[in-house]
Amino acid sequence: MRQKFNIVTLGVNDFQKSVDFYEKGLGWEKSSASQGDIAFFSLGGIVLSLYPRHLLAEDATVDAQSSGFSGITIAYNAKSETEVDEVLAEVQKIGATLVKPAQKVFWGGYSGYFKDLDGHLFEVAYNPFLEMDGNDNLILPT
Amino acid sequence: MRQKFNIVTLGVNDFQKSVDFYEKGLGWEKSSASQGDIAFFSLGGIVLSLYPRHLLAEDATVDAQSSGFSGITIAYNAKSETEVDEVLAEVQKIGATLVKPAQKVFWGGYSGYFKDLDGHLFEVAYNPFLEMDGNDNLILPT
Numbered sequence: 001m002r003q004k005f006n007i008v009t010l011g012v013n014d015f016q017k018s019v020d021f022y023e024k025g026l027g028w029e030k031s032s033a034s035q036g037d038i039a040f041f042s043l044g045g046i047v048l049s050l051y052p053r054h055l056l057a058e059d060a061t062v063d064a065q066s067s068g069f070s071g072i073t074i075a076y077n078a079k080s081e082t083e084v085d086e087v088l089a090e091v092q093k094i095g096a097t098l099v100k101p102a103q104k105v106f107w108g109g110y111s112g113y114f115k116d117l118d119g120h121l122f123e124v125a126y127n128p129f130l131e132m133d134g135n136d137n138l139i140l141p142t
Numbered sequence: 143m144r145q146k147f148n149i150v151t152l153g154v155n156d157f158q159k160s161v162d163f164y165e166k167g168l169g170w171e172k173s174s175a176s177q178g179d180i181a182f183f184s185l186g187g188i189v190l191s192l193y194p195r196h197l198l199a200e201d202a203t204v205d206a207q208s209s210g211f212s213g214i215t216i217a218y219n220a221k222s223e224t225e226v227d228e229v230l231a232e233v234q235k236i237g238a239t240l241v242k243p244a245q246k247v248f249w250g251g252y253s254g255y256f257k258d259l260d261g262h263l264f265e266v267a268y269n270p271f272l273e274m275d276g277n278d279n280l281i282l283p284t
Binding site: 033 | 143144145146147148149150151152153168170171173174175182183184185186187188189190191195198199201202203204205206207208209210211212213214215216217218219229232233241242247255260261262263264265272274277278279280282283284
């Protein structure tokens, strides 16, 4: 198994509302590979996919029922503390909910969390110790 | 907010066991940015991070309690049906559990699911309609 994952799929309760969150709200470009009830957004390196939650559970052959913490978070790395504040303000304007206001955190960065329309948790963080390449991907030491 | 996410963090119950799953089991290279109870694996474009589940919940200021479907799946795109079979066999040898045996699926591909030591759901799929670039990233039409 190569050191790679290709797609993160978020199960969503109202497909069109969630597509609108990214496409109209954030202005992200949806791939023309999207069709019917699946939407793809290329993030340059990984693909974000949206798919109805009950169909995603069905596809994985698991029970769709759930409660509480999903055990997964997805992080967006901002390039400054100011950008963290801006992103958290932007997503709240289009329907996301602030979970943890941006603050200095123990590892030396500045970070906050929001949840999207379906409760998926996203961290928005500025990490002064990490650099990004020309594609806004984090550069990690090997 | 740029069209980008940078890190997927999996909350794990036994940190060292989960690190071993990727590092020793799959032979993935752990970044030297890893320290204490956080591990980073560069996937070329996105970073996979492992962090104790209760600390991840605490960091996000949410209750760690949960049950059932997380609502998120992560996909690995194989380059052939044979590779799907091989990957599903490989991960089971190192402690993952088969959830859905590989099979032809309605969208024209071949896919199965496994769950890791903490129940996170991973799809292993061959999609004959998508190509990958030289870094094994999917090429999506704009």
